[in-house]
Amino acid sequence: MRPLVKMSGITVQFGGVSILRHANLEVQAGEIHALLGENGAGKSSLMKVLAGDYPKTAGTIEIDGERVEYNTPHGAIAHGISMIHQELQLAPHLTVAENVFLGREVPSGRLGWLPNKREMRQRTAAFLRDLAPDIGPDERVGQLGIAKQQMVAIVKALSAGARVLIMDESTTALTDAEVKRLFQALNDLKARGVAVIFITHRLEEVLEMADRATVMRDGETVATVPVKDVDMDRLIQLMVGRQVHDVFPKAKTTRGAEGLRVEHLTRHGVLDDISFTAYRGEVLGLAGLMGAGRTELMRAIFGADPMDGGQVYVNGNRVSIRHCGDAISAGIAYLTEDRKGNGLAVGLDVTTNLTLPVLHRIARFGVPNLGKAEQITRQYVDELSIKVHRLTDRVNILSGGNQQKIMLAKWLATGAEVYLLDEPTRGIDVQTKVEVYELINQLTAAGKTVIMTSSYLPELLAMSDRFIVLCEGRVTAELSREEATPEKLIYHASQYRATQTTGR
Amino acid sequence: MEPQAVTQPVRVKPYSRTIRRAAERLAPFLFLIVIGIVLSILSPYFLTVRNLLTVLLQMSIIGIIAVGETFVMLTAGIDLSVGSVVGLAGVLSTLLMVQLHWPVWPAVFAGILAGAVVGCLNGVLITTTKLPPFIATLGMMSVARGLALILTGGVAIFNVPEGFNWLGGGHVLGIPVPVYFLAAVTVFGAFVLNRTLLGQYAFAIGSNPETARLSGIRIAKYLVCIYTIQGLLAGLGGVIQASRIVTGQPTAGLGYELDVIAACVIGGTSLFGGEGTVLGAIIGAALMELIRNGADLLNISAFWQDVIIGIIIWVAVAWDGYRRRVLNR
Numbered sequence: 001m002r003p004l005v006k007m008s009g010i011t012v013q014f015g016g017v018s019i020l021r022h023a024n025l026e027v028q029a030g031e032i033h034a035l036l037g038e039n040g041a042g043k044s045s046l047m048k049v050l051a052g053d054y055p056k057t058a059g060t061i062e063i064d065g066e067r068v069e070y071n072t073p074h075g076a077i078a079h080g081i082s083m084i085h086q087e088l089q090l091a092p093h094l095t096v097a098e099n100v101f102l103g104r105e106v107p108s109g110r111l112g113w114l115p116n117k118r119e120m121r122q123r124t125a126a127f128l129r130d131l132a133p134d135i136g137p138d139e140r141v142g143q144l145g146i147a148k149q150q151m152v153a154i155v156k157a158l159s160a161g162a163r164v165l166i167m168d169e170s171t172t173a174l175t176d177a178e179v180k181r182l183f184q185a186l187n188d189l190k191a192r193g194v195a196v197i198f199i200t201h202r203l204e205e206v207l208e209m210a211d212r213a214t215v216m217r218d219g220e221t222v223a224t225v226p227v228k229d230v231d232m233d234r235l236i237q238l239m240v241g242r243q244v245h246d247v248f249p250k251a252k253t254t255r256g257a258e259g260l261r262v263e264h265l266t267r268h269g270v271l272d273d274i275s276f277t278a279y280r281g282e283v284l285g286l287a288g289l290m291g292a293g294r295t296e297l298m299r300a301i302f303g304a305d306p307m308d309g310g311q312v313y314v315n316g317n318r319v320s321i322r323h324c325g326d327a328i329s330a331g332i333a334y335l336t337e338d339r340k341g342n343g344l345a346v347g348l349d350v351t352t353n354l355t356l357p358v359l360h361r362i363a364r365f366g367v368p369n370l371g372k373a374e375q376i377t378r379q380y381v382d383e384l385s386i387k388v389h390r391l392t393d394r395v396n397i398l399s400g401g402n403q404q405k406i407m408l409a410k411w412l413a414t415g416a417e418v419y420l421l422d423e424p425t426r427g428i429d430v431q432t433k434v435e436v437y438e439l440i441n442q443l444t445a446a447g448k449t450v451i452m453t454s455s456y457l458p459e460l461l462a463m464s465d466r467f468i469v470l471c472e473g474r475v476t477a478e479l480s481r482e483e484a485t486p487e488k489l490i491y492h493a494s495q496y497r498a499t500q501t502t503g504r
Numbered sequence: 505m506e507p508q509a510v511t512q513p514v515r516v517k518p519y520s521r522t523i524r525r526a527a528e529r530l531a532p533f534l535f536l537i538v539i540g541i542v543l544s545i546l547s548p549y550f551l552t553v554r555n556l557l558t559v560l561l562q563m564s565i566i567g568i569i570a571v572g573e574t575f576v577m578l579t580a581g582i583d584l585s586v587g588s589v590v591g592l593a594g595v596l597s598t599l600l601m602v603q604l605h606w607p608v609w610p611a612v613f614a615g616i617l618a619g620a621v622v623g624c625l626n627g628v629l630i631t632t633t634k635l636p637p638f639i640a641t642l643g644m645m646s647v648a649r650g651l652a653l654i655l656t657g658g659v660a661i662f663n664v665p666e667g668f669n670w671l672g673g674g675h676v677l678g679i680p681v682p683v684y685f686l687a688a689v690t691v692f693g694a695f696v697l698n699r700t701l702l703g704q705y706a707f708a709i710g711s712n713p714e715t716a717r718l719s720g721i722r723i724a725k726y727l728v729c730i731y732t733i734q735g736l737l738a739g740l741g742g743v744i745q746a747s748r749i750v751t752g753q754p755t756a757g758l759g760y761e762l763d764v765i766a767a768c769v770i771g772g773t774s775l776f777g778g779e780g781t782v783l784g785a786i787i788g789a790a791l792m793e794l795i796r797n798g799a800d801l802l803n804i805s806a807f808w809q810d811v812i813i814g815i816i817i818w819v820a821v822a823w824d825g826y827r828r829r830v831l832n833r
Contacts, residue, residue: 324717324718324719325720325721327720328720329720334718341714342712344712344715346711347711347712352707352708356704356708356719356721357719357720359704360701363701366702367701368701
């Protein structure tokens, strides 16, 4: 049978970095096709090419056997391809019908410049009758729940003539019941001959729903398999597949006394009764998929978000953390994943950024010793070989790697005992990455406690001495370095529903 | 402008950058000097000690309040209530003197304190209700002005004791007293901004509040502090104003907030926070006063003065934006 969509040899490069390398994808009409892969494998990028969001560097797209060229979302929609984004692009103040026909309102017969509201309502209602009978065309979109909004987005795509529907992580925000409803609707669409491409992290959903699955890894499509022929283990194996290369200078560590103990940490709807212990001289790896609660856990421990319950102990002593300042005084440091968003004040100079958490310690009567601040900065700039012209340079003129080092130095300067490192090597060059790994080694050698997380599994596996796995805000497994394999981590990171106790 | 500054940010030539920075910083100051030179050529009276002292006296109240506004704007906030605080503080202190027969100095302090209380309320409103500073202080502008009118029943308070006039009308060593206050506030403001935790944190909060919070800074505490200082300075401006006209005028300071904000932005303080200097605000206030003074000397109508000042605001802020977008990448 001729595929409805055929993508061949799709390559995408941004400034010399290949995001996709000769990726191929064939999707049949009336099929639900799952697209799988780890974080950063290229699933979203491939779909963005199909939806006209990303320009492709090489490769071809055929729709119904005909080669097509477009490079805008509009072009894609004209060929019947619609993407339902994770962030639904709807106007919350308009009604369902107005949203469905937004930008292509049906003109009324006599007064061509006025929209024909009745016609639009009726056509919207017809779609809703089949797919979501509980939504009325006159309801305001902003008052609908997320699941219903998603339906509106789907109806909008269908009414615009979509034959290929791309669903990007559509189930992440839904409850079990809502997921069932969505799947029903998707099965209806399938019966109408619509092709659904489904990006997900949840392997159970793939096994339950999809007809075929394509697995991506490092920007390449590795395999396309009929789902009825595979099981979860096989899928995981395909997703992970690679050998971990030895670019990680992991040092041998010896476990010391208890460093950070967290008991029953709860943050309603985000973190559910989390307990674990990290030891001095050791790196505890925090594994989990996107949205599992890794960043949220670190933020809660650090006092950046309020806890609803639970205790934190540093080096065996109970600490009470109501805001970040308490955490810093208790000897906790938090390296955020978002340098520009909340890690640095990029409009300010190197010294100010590097000494921000310690400035009050070198102050008398509210007047900090700025000479001392400069001395501290100079010391860390030399120690971590941060390349800056002068300490009064603004941070935003520095490279990502140097910015990352300033962020690390900022926390080293606090003399913390416990380091929470959220994506410590995100967006920096390989050279700097290795420097960051060595720094982590130095920290453990000095008897500090390090907890790190990374979306890049090989890095996490190589640098951690022990792992806890998070899924949907709960700890699903605790593994030693010897026990941990990529397969096991992904297995525990995606077993969410079987044991889920709290409904959202 | 070096194109490679965008692609290879680390390799910008250090000297040109330093010179450029200095030129940017000094731009309002250079403009001030140019205006001064032009005016001294056009009017023989301009460059006399007497006239320059008048300029300083005239700008003193706006200048004092602009120092506080600089702190507020650094945190990406704004205080629109300062004009009303000027009215309220002046009314309150004169009222205490005239009706309750308070001695001069306690009454003056009470006026200043009232300003601080209003400022503190602004800060508490902003940090607890999460109202945008613009809205919180817009409301306070109305509330404070209303209170000033209620206290006086809408009529000015006359027959203020003789001794009160010294604050705004007296001279020490031939220099008007308000000019000393301006100088003291400027020096103190510059010290606080550049040398204290409060000043450093104001920069951090304005530049990236989330980063500041995650660095352990109690943002609410410092914001309340900054708005209180601003209220206090507006209160000081208010009693000086009342003293100058020897009257408690409930409508005093009407529209001052706009002059104060104009002084700050002309002096290079960014409306988006994280950037600004005390000296810049003073230069901005001086620039506006020079234009007014020069226009008076040259017999240009007061209406044209407003037009000129409006244009200067445009140019100053456009320059600020250009500097951010192009030069400082």
